[in-house]
Amino acid sequence: MKNTISTFKDAKIKGEKITMLTAYDYTNAKLVDEAGINGILVGDSLGMVILGYENTLPVTIEDMIHHTKAVSRGTKNALIVGDMPFMSFHGDINTTVMNAGRLVKEGGAHCVKLEGGVDFCEEIRAITRASIPVMGHIGLTPQSFNAFGGFKIQGKNAEGAQKILDDARALEEAGAFAIVLECVPAKLAEKITKTVSIPTIGIGAGVGCDGQILVMQDMLGMYTDFTPKFVKKFEHLGEKSKEAYMEYIDEVKNEAFPEEKHSFAIDDEIIEKLV
């Protein structure tokens, strides 16, 4: 069944959990879509897990459009969320709306996500006015790691917790259809989830959110540079892939691969007549 922003809203009303994963390419988008995921985020985390940058700051709107297009081609039923990269929504409002529009028009996203709370309500209003639904993202917003002084859990003290709750209320008021809560205490996430009428999608925010999201390469055990505490590895594909690559190298060197069944035949006569 096709997932839309209404599917997300209805799930919250019915108390059904919303499932999301990131994906950045055709093959993996097709697999998660076929598995029955509700939403695919083409996250700017692709800067780290696909492009090998140290953080998400270098990711461009062109990078995001390129990968969103690939994901769109592999997706039939999931809601596709295109992530707005660092500096694509921080300038004038027209450029912000045009960048959101490019993710939808060129990338094939159904909606966009942007990092920030109270300070970005004007941008959210302008994008939603262009009929592009917006998912908010508060708590630990990785594009702001320089301002936070590192990748740290947010909302641990009274002031920080109040700020995140205020951000959530502001996002709802500005017209966001859902909110990602990243790396905030579980009880705070639960309080926010009960306070706002729009769905919350947690990552490192406990079980009390309306849904959950993880980075695909983290949950498959493929990205080994850094594993946050909140990640559960549902597979160890990194190790398994390496074993398969080593077996391949071995078989090629020993001429165990390719076998006859992997090769194409030709009449001996033709070969003999070749000059």
Ligand code: KIV
């Ligand atoms: O870019 C991303 O993958 C994200 C998720 C971690 C929510 O923003």
